[in-house]
Amino acid sequence: MNILLFSNSDHYDDSLIKLDGRRHKHIRHVLKAVKGDNLRVGQIGGKTGSGIIEFINEEYVLIRPELNENPPEKIPLTLIISMSRPKSMKKVIRYGTAMGISSFVIINSWKADKSYWQSPFFLEQNIKEEMLMALEQSGDTCYPEISFYRLFKPFVEDVLPKLVKKICLVAHPYAEKQAPSSINCPSVVAVGPEGGFIPYEIEKFEEAGFLSVNMGPRILRVENAVAAITARLFT
Amino acid sequence: MNILLFSNSDHYDDSLIKLDGRRHKHIRHVLKAVKGDNLRVGQIGGKTGSGIIEFINEEYVLIRPELNENPPEKIPLTLIISMSRPKSMKKVIRYGTAMGISSFVIINSWKADKSYWQSPFFLEQNIKEEMLMALEQSGDTCYPEISFYRLFKPFVEDVLPKLVKKICLVAHPYAEKQAPSSINCPSVVAVGPEGGFIPYEIEKFEEAGFLSVNMGPRILRVENAVAAITARLFT
Numbered sequence A, B: 001m002n003i004l005l006f007s008n009s010d011h012y013d014d015s016l017i018k019l020d021g022r023r024h025k026h027i028r029h030v031l032k033a034v035k036g037d038n039l040r041v042g043q044i045g046g047k048t049g050s051g052i053i054e055f056i057n058e059e060y061v062l063i064r065p066e067l068n069e070n071p072p073e074k075i076p077l078t079l080i081i082s083m084s085r086p087k088s089m090k091k092v093i094r095y096g097t098a099m100g101i102s103s104f105v106i107i108n109s110w111k112a113d114k115s116y117w118q119s120p121f122f123l124e125q126n127i128k129e130e131m132l133m134a135l136e137q138s139g140d141t142c143y144p145e146i147s148f149y150r151l152f153k154p155f156v157e158d159v160l161p162k163l164v165k166k167i168c169l170v171a172h173p174y175a176e177k178q179a180p181s182s183i184n185c186p187s188v189v190a191v192g193p194e195g196g197f198i199p200y201e202i203e204k205f206e207e208a209g210f211l212s213v214n215m216g217p218r219i220l221r222v223e224n225a226v227a228a229i230t231a232r233l234f235t
Helices: A021-030 A086-099 A114-118 A124-138 A152-163 A199-207 A222-233 B021-030 B086-099 B114-118 B124-138 B152-163 B199-207 B222-233
Strands: A004-006 A017-019 A038-043 A048-056 A061-069 A075-082 A101-107 A145-149 A167-171 A187-191 A211-213 B004-006 B017-019 B038-043 B048-056 B061-069 B075-082 B101-107 B145-149 B167-171 B187-191 B211-213
Touching: A004 A017, A004 A021, A004 A061, A004 A124, A017 A021, A021 A048, A021 A061, A038 A061, A075 A086, A075 A152, A075 A222, A086 A101, A086 A124, A086 A222, A086 B222, A101 A152, A145 A152, A152 A199, A167 A199, A167 A222, A187 A222, A199 A211, A222 B086, A222 B222, B004 B017, B004 B021, B004 B061, B004 B124, B017 B021, B021 B048, B021 B061, B038 B061, B075 B086, B075 B152, B075 B222, B086 B101, B086 B124, B086 B222, B101 B152, B145 B152, B152 B199, B167 B199, B167 B222, B187 B222, B199 B211
Parallel strands: A004 A038, A075 A101, A075 A187, A101 A145, A167 A187, A167 A211, B004 B038, B075 B101, B075 B187, B101 B145, B167 B187, B167 B211
Antiparallel strands: A017 A061, A038 A048, A048 A061, B017 B061, B038 B048, B048 B061
16 A cells, blocks of 8 residues: 545545544554654545644544645556456456556457356446555556446447547457557557457457557466556556 | 476377376366367477377377477566565566566565565475466466575675676666666566665665666556566567
């Protein structure tokens, strides 16, 4: 936890916030902070800054925040990603959020096991929690956007054209072109499930103006591929 | 598992290999392969190619390998990494091996909890298994090198000077310079524990000729940072 995030509901009065539970435990037992200490804080969806501990006991802590900095900028990347194993998806959300991806679009694909859509991880609350951990890790305050499309064809035909950005790539292990690097401009990148998109799916992306690119001779796990391509495109 | 790896001890005779256990299960129940099917295979430490299933039953499979391709090249990166939480280290080893890191050097640091060194993950066998999974994922056959130094000062004074390559970087969240990208040449990168190296440690790296670099305004988990910096430097 590199920043303590709070929301409006944590306000104790106009100038103090009151934290208990997980955040209080972190302050008391991990940071071992005491009255008068200064901590890095941020308002969810808002600014960051520092906060002085005005009071702390076994149950809660009162902090006076001073917020005057903007959170780190998001990277202008929309990640379209096939549903994968819940353990992998969790890491995709975590690493992607920490790295500053603006928007996640989770879609179905031929090779995605249908049971993945039943995973409790995809209850909105669980995703929000995973994102919160990643924001706390990376010092950010703003949740990325997330959306879900359970039917591939309506997605590529109706939604995909609206997502098009300056650079549109679909990661495909057998593509001839190598993925570009350091593009640093608004982009959409599609990443397939373990085993990749099938030719029909790649074709549909290409019809929508996406360029198929490989990421080198090594096939990476989906969460590893997401971290790698994000770092490669935005440096 | 994108390649089936075997070693000399798996030879059934001069031209056949016999696999049981985990690999047999994968062939039979995940790939659902039958006699006559062609699979991607590789000899640990050697070449890759294809193998025809000559026989398969409930217990084992006999494969005739034809090996005529080189595995993907390693990237010329030595990763010096502070001991971290075993769960993180496991992922560092897994992602780093899959991405082709040549050599891991695991060191102690001020902020590394001493108990981490007791973790059963650091039994050689467990690390080898984690590396094997990553080789199977990425289609590689060669284990990276790995070494351990439990004392920081003797490491930086006696060992570090011998590790110096063309580019030597130490990742430091508060460094002024940004990490370079697409260097694609022999490099050594040092990554600290959660919370980073302390100033004394950074100083020691700098004395040895390392440049302190930041990776942007976001602080990433150690395994995420390793995947990101590897992708950034080698694209």
